Structures are given as structure tokens and as C-alpha cells.
Amino acid sequence: MSTQETVRLTTGQALVRFLAHQWTERDGVREQMFAGCFGIFGHGNVAGLGQGLLQAYTEAREAGVPAGERGPDELPYYLARNEQGMVHAAVGYARAANRTRMMACAASIGPGSTNMLTGAALATIDHVPVLLLPSDVFANRVPDPVLQQLELPTGPDITVNDAFRPLSRYFDRIWRPEQLLASAPQAMRVLADPAETGAVTLALPQDVQAEAFDWPVEFFRDRVWHIGRPVPQPDALARAVEAIRHARRPLLVAGGGAIYSGASEALTAFADATGIPVADTQAGKGAIRWDHPAAVGGLGATGAGSANALAAQADVVIGVGTRWTDFTTASRTVFGPDATFVNINVAGFDAAKHGAEMVVADAREALTALTAALAGYAVEQGYAAEVTRLREEAQRTVDACYGVEHGPLPAQTAVLGVLNEAVTADDVLINAAGSAPGDLQQLFRASAPGQYHLEYGYSCMGYEIPAAMGVKLARPDAEVYALVGDGGYQMAPQELATLVSEGIKVIVVLVQNHGFASIGSLSESHGSERFGTAYRTRNPETGLLDGGPDPVDLAANAASLGADVLTPGGLDELRTALRKARENDRTTVVVVETDLTGPNPPGTAWWDVPVSEVSTLPATQRARADYERDRTNQRYYL
Known part of the structure; x- marks a missing residue:
């Protein structure tokens, strides 16, 4: 190998320094990629990654960096109380930063690391970047089995951290220090990619964390990960425009991608120009102001009557940055049989859903291009009047619920x-x-x-x-x-x-x-009579949890x-x-x-929760009959 300038550091020290020098850039705004590291130390990381965080802090203070400011090689540290909680905190941070900045989360071997599994699933499902650093067994296997180590006779290289594999968008176990040279940049690439992002896991064997290696100095140079804005392909845009121009009752559904891409202004301009009503998902609420004339509220199982009524009659549905969950589609019952789809999404996987015309692009760029290409198109006056009437009805419902x-x-x-x-x-x-x-x-x-x-x-x-x-x-x-x-x-x-x-x-x-208000209501409506949904003491007379509070x-x-x-x-x-x-x-x-059984907003859509097919309970029998009736409205969107 060619001669390179090197610096001798442990793997834990090197990883801290590497993360401190990663940057993101979008629309000309450059930011440090990692705002810090949440961590709980135990055996497996206290003398590895933990020591690396301490050394970077100490060196910064010795170099004259004031307390409260960040040294060039330093990663600010936050002591959490629960490993699952710290991943949730990291997800909250990344969402609030529109996924351009993020946090790392470090945990000790065994239960400390597997406590992060729920957070990993959440981050990956929600497409939110978070770097997970679970500690692992000894790479050299000399003291095996160590405390908290899983032993599988058929696979000694398998540890509990393999449970992160299906929950992560990228996973690697760093068996040797030099493997970090190839794996760490790949981890950064996934974290910064708006289509691929989610939980990224680098499992760190505890002896490797403390092992020294001569690292190329170039590994620690500032590196900028550019977050691009893919523009729609001309032919894909043309197909979308053609579909929308022939629509008489179009409906746009704004998902979380509209928020992350900063597409609010472009979405508002699109609605102003075309008059197409805009519904939203839970992740997309706020992409357009609630009082905009085109804003018709949440869509789906718990959505507004305005959005669901329009969805039932829509002929073209434009999904922007949504992955079409069952709550959004009311378990595939909210749209009528004549609906076709145009999906705008940075992820081709989501853009292809429901047999849609696919526009694989950034939401802001695609909406801007659509607005220009649809010049002269606007919904008919009768449809616009219907949108206004439904909006007003929905807002009267909100006022009534607030003032109940x-x-x-x-x-x-x-x-x-x-x-x-x-x-x-x-x-x-x-x-x-x-x-x-x-x-x-x-x-x-x-x-x-x-x-x-x-x-x-x-x-x-x-x-x-x-x-x-x-x-x-x-x-x-x-x-x-x-x-x-x-x-x-x-x-x-x-x-x-x-x-x-x-x-x-x-x-x-x-x-x-x-108690559990939503599950109690769900239980009651599905024949389970609110069983196990209230916080009560055990009643010796019934043997159930129906005693006092x-x-x-x-x-x-x-x-x-x-x-x-x-x-x-x-x-x-x-x-x-x-x-x-x-x-x-x-x-x-x-x-x-509040009242556990207090009134909820009126429901205008369905959600598929299977009811027991056979039962001796009359309440369950009635609920099953309702279920069989309601599920006939489901269909595949092809």
C-alpha cells in the first residue's frame, strides 16, 4: 500500500473524530451532520466509545475551546435514561431538522443495545435518519461467552445485534478497525439519502472499540454529503400532466415528504393555480395552512368528513410524499372504484404503489414543475363550490368538538x-x-x-x-x-x-x-367489551381488573x-x-x-381490524356481522 500520513487512535476515538467532520448541504446551506451523541455506558462501550467521547472533549478544552462550544474533533454528549428513549429523542431531532442533521445513539452490550430495537424500527418506518452504535461481543472470542452474550451453536458469529438487520437501512458489524474505513462512509451515504434513509447500525465489538490502529489522516477530513433534489423526468411529468388535465374531480394528498422537502410554498402555489383540493396525512399536516381555501383536512380512517367525501368521488388522486398507509387509505376503502393515481415521491418504491403514474422526484421540484406545466388548468366551478361547502362543514364540526x-x-x-x-x-x-x-x-x-x-x-x-x-x-x-x-x-x-x-x-x-381511550373504544366497537383497557385494581369477586382505580x-x-x-x-x-x-x-x-369514554370526533371512514369469526358473545357476533359488511368496500388499487 502507498505511504499515507496516519494518526494512531482507537476505533472508538476514530469514530468520534470521523463523525465530527461529517457535513450535509442542501440548497447551499451547509450544516454539521451530527449534532451530538446520546449514550448510556456499560460494559462494552464505557472504555471504548465512551473514552473516545471523553478524550475529544478533554482535548478541545485543553486547546482552549470554551465550555459550551464545540471542538473541531468533538461530538457533544447527552446522557439519556433509557436506550429506547434516546433513539426517540434522536428521531425527534432529525425530524425537526428536516432530516439534514441528526444524532448518534450509543449503548452497551446486550439489553442496553437491544433496548434500541423499537427505536430502530420507528426510525426506519418513518424514513428518519439516526445512527445506532450498539456494543457487541469480543471479536477475538477469547473470553466467550461474555456477560449478556447470546450463544447459538449453529452460528457463533450471530449476536443479539443481528436483530437490527431487518430494522436498519444499513447494517455492519466492525470486526476489525480498518473495516470502518469502508463502512462508515457508506453509513453516511444512506443517512443523507432522502429515499433510503432510516436507522443505520454499526455494531461495535467491545475489544475492537478499544483497539488501536494507524488511521489515514484523510479519513478525518471534512466531508460534505450533498442532499439533492431529483427533478422529474420529462416523460414522467408529461404523463402526470396528461392525467391531471383530464381530471374532473382531482384530489391531492400531502404526506411527510412534502414537509421534509420544504415544499409548503410550492404546494400552496399549486393549489392557488389549479384549485385542486389538498388533503393531508398525519405526517403531512401543516404542509398547507388549515385555513387555505383548498385545505380539506386529514384523510383516512380518522380523517375529516370533507377529505373523505372528496376521496370517495375522486377520479385522479395525486399523492405527494406519502407511502399510503392503511390509516391514510382507510384500509383501501376511502377511494372510489374510478380513482387512478399519480404518485410523486423521492422513493421509487412508494411512487409505484396503487398502479400509479410514477414521478420519482423531490416534492418541491415536482410541484413547481407541475404548476408550470398545468398552466391554464383549473377545477370546474361546481367542484370548487363543493370543496368550499365541505370545508365549511368540517370546520363547524371542529368548533363543535372544541366546545362540547x-x-x-x-x-x-x-x-x-x-x-x-x-x-x-x-x-x-x-x-x-x-x-x-x-x-x-x-x-x-x-x-x-x-x-x-x-x-x-x-x-x-x-x-x-x-x-x-x-x-x-x-x-x-x-x-x-x-x-x-x-x-x-x-x-x-x-x-x-x-x-x-x-x-x-x-x-x-x-x-x-x-386507561386506554382509543383501544377501549376500538374494543367496544369490535365486540371485546373494553376488556383490559382501563387502569383498575384486581377485583377478588370477579377475578378481573375491574376493581377500584x-x-x-x-x-x-x-x-x-x-x-x-x-x-x-x-x-x-x-x-x-x-x-x-x-x-x-x-x-x-x-x-x-379527562373522561375515558368522552365523545370523539365523528368518524367518516373505516379501519380494518379483524373481529373473531366465531364467538359465544353476542357483542362479538354483532361486530363480526358489521365487519363482514364493511370489508366488502375494500379493493386493490391497480
Whole structure:
């Protein structure tokens, strides 16, 4: 091999230095690719990657870099409390940064690393970049089996970290230091690719982390990963234009890709020019303002009546940056039999769905090109009038849900109305699971891209609080609200302690209804009689969990983790509490009691949840009959 200038470092030290010198660039804006590293240390990484992070920090301070500023070879470190939570925090950060900046997550061998599996699945499903660095067994196998090591007699090279393979967009195990020279750049390529991005995993055997190697100095040069904007191919654009020009009842559906590409202005201009109504998915809400004349609200199983009514009669459906999940398509029942599709997506895999005319391109570039190519086209006046009428009906529904009279505890919809008053266009509202996503899709009036942050690809309970930390790190000037139910809160409250220790301020709105509202409603409507969906003590008379309420004090729990806590008693007190939380400079948890069985927004679409085909329970028998009737509306989009 040719002579190269080298520097002797351990693999852990080299990886920290390499990551510190990676950059992204989009539209002429250059940013450091990695904002930092979340980590929990244990055997396997405390003396490897952990030492590398410490050494980079120490060398920066010795070189005169002030505390709070970042040295050239340094990767800022954040101590998380839970490995799954830190991946959620990293996902929240990357989403808030529109996927141009991201975080690494480091964990110890065994359970520390496999705790990140749920976060890996979430990141990959949602197409959000995060770098996972799980520690692994000894490459030299001398002390095998080490503590927490899986042993498979048929495959000694298989470890628990192989579980990351199907959950990662790129996976490698670094058995020797020099393998990092080839693998690390490939990992960066995937992370920076808007079509391929997701979880990227580099498994790090613990002895390799501490092993020294003579690294080429060139490996640590600043490298810029350019995030391109693929333009539509002329023939693909022409086919899309032809389909749309012949449409009498077109409908555009904006997904998360419209947000990530920064296509809001282009989408608004397209709607202004053509009059084509715009529905949105959970990930796409906010791409167009809720009060724009073409904005018809959320589409699908929990969508607005306006969007679903238009979808049922649409002849051409233009999907922009959506992967068409079952909630968006109402399990393939929301569109009528005459609908055909035009899909705009950076990922060919998603663009090809539903037998669509494919436009594989960046959302902003494609919408700009479509607007120009469709010059002179606009929807007919009758259709435009119908869109206006349906929009107005949907907004009256929202007003009614916000103002619903309910007692003695308020309905969740009324709580969301108060929250919608508090969250400005410059703020961020985060939610992920439970009944809130369904209510929010109809009810939240999003005024800006990035204001509405719903994790609904994996709909992971416990996402909200750690994600709020990541979002606040990415957008320090925004007020960040984490809306979480008591079920989700009990899954992962630990990062409240991280928020407090780091001095990061978020507002947590904890809706306490002593159970699972959405699953309870789903259970009741599908013949399972709300079984196992309320937090109750074991009843010795019935043997079931239908005794008194659990004596759990979530407000005290939040306070014990260091947060300030407010417990408003009603909607007026909630308004006051949210104002106080906004004025506070510390993380504040606002705990509000709601009715577990309070009214939900009216449903206008279906979701495929199979019901037991045979049962002795009359409620299940009736639900099965309804299921057999409703599923006849399903069809393949070919």
C-alpha cells in the first residue's frame, strides 16, 4: 500500500473524530451532520466509545475551546435514561431538522443495545435518519461467552445485534478497525439519502472499540454529503400532466415528504393555480395552512368528513410524499372504484404503489414543475363550490368538538381546543399514540410545516417526551409541547430527568383518563367489551381488573423526576396552567383529567381490524356481522 500520513487512535476515538467532520448541504446551506451523541455506558462501550467521547472533549478544552462550544474533533454528549428513549429523542431531532442533521445513539452490550430495537424500527418506518452504535461481543472470542452474550451453536458469529438487520437501512458489524474505513462512509451515504434513509447500525465489538490502529489522516477530513433534489423526468411529468388535465374531480394528498422537502410554498402555489383540493396525512399536516381555501383536512380512517367525501368521488388522486398507509387509505376503502393515481415521491418504491403514474422526484421540484406545466388548468366551478361547502362543514364540526359540554370531567376534544389556542405557528406539538392522534387529525388547525409532529408510522407509545427533547435541541427558540396520555406516559417518563439535568425546557400535557381511550373504544366497537383497557385494581369477586382505580399519582411521579407540575381542575384552569408553563423556564408537566369514554370526533371512514369469526358473545357476533359488511368496500388499487 502507498505511504499515507496516519494518526494512531482507537476505533472508538476514530469514530468520534470521523463523525465530527461529517457535513450535509442542501440548497447551499451547509450544516454539521451530527449534532451530538446520546449514550448510556456499560460494559462494552464505557472504555471504548465512551473514552473516545471523553478524550475529544478533554482535548478541545485543553486547546482552549470554551465550555459550551464545540471542538473541531468533538461530538457533544447527552446522557439519556433509557436506550429506547434516546433513539426517540434522536428521531425527534432529525425530524425537526428536516432530516439534514441528526444524532448518534450509543449503548452497551446486550439489553442496553437491544433496548434500541423499537427505536430502530420507528426510525426506519418513518424514513428518519439516526445512527445506532450498539456494543457487541469480543471479536477475538477469547473470553466467550461474555456477560449478556447470546450463544447459538449453529452460528457463533450471530449476536443479539443481528436483530437490527431487518430494522436498519444499513447494517455492519466492525470486526476489525480498518473495516470502518469502508463502512462508515457508506453509513453516511444512506443517512443523507432522502429515499433510503432510516436507522443505520454499526455494531461495535467491545475489544475492537478499544483497539488501536494507524488511521489515514484523510479519513478525518471534512466531508460534505450533498442532499439533492431529483427533478422529474420529462416523460414522467408529461404523463402526470396528461392525467391531471383530464381530471374532473382531482384530489391531492400531502404526506411527510412534502414537509421534509420544504415544499409548503410550492404546494400552496399549486393549489392557488389549479384549485385542486389538498388533503393531508398525519405526517403531512401543516404542509398547507388549515385555513387555505383548498385545505380539506386529514384523510383516512380518522380523517375529516370533507377529505373523505372528496376521496370517495375522486377520479385522479395525486399523492405527494406519502407511502399510503392503511390509516391514510382507510384500509383501501376511502377511494372510489374510478380513482387512478399519480404518485410523486423521492422513493421509487412508494411512487409505484396503487398502479400509479410514477414521478420519482423531490416534492418541491415536482410541484413547481407541475404548476408550470398545468398552466391554464383549473377545477370546474361546481367542484370548487363543493370543496368550499365541505370545508365549511368540517370546520363547524371542529368548533363543535372544541366546545362540547361535558362533565364532570372535560372531554378530550375540548382539551385539544384549549391546546390549539396555546400552540402558535412557531411552536411544535408532539404526539404519537392513543386516542389523541385520531382526534388531532380532524381537530388540530396546523398553521405551519413542522408545527404538527405526529409519529404515526409506528405509533409508538412513549415517544412523546423523549422526542420533545430532541425537537427542543433542534429548535431551541420554539415552545415544544408533548401531548401524552397516561398510558404512553407510564411507558417512558424517564427522559424528564434528562430534560431537567440538561436544563432543556419543554411543556408536557399529560391527559389522565385512567386507561386506554382509543383501544377501549376500538374494543367496544369490535365486540371485546373494553376488556383490559382501563387502569383498575384486581377485583377478588370477579377475578378481573375491574376493581377500584389504580392508586397511581402521575403528578407526583413527574415531580419526583425533577419537573415542575401543574394540575388544573378544568378548562379555564388549563388555559391558565398553559400560560404559566409557557412563561416558565423549566420543564413543566400539566396534568389534566379527562373522561375515558368522552365523545370523539365523528368518524367518516373505516379501519380494518379483524373481529373473531366465531364467538359465544353476542357483542362479538354483532361486530363480526358489521365487519363482514364493511370489508366488502375494500379493493386493490391497480
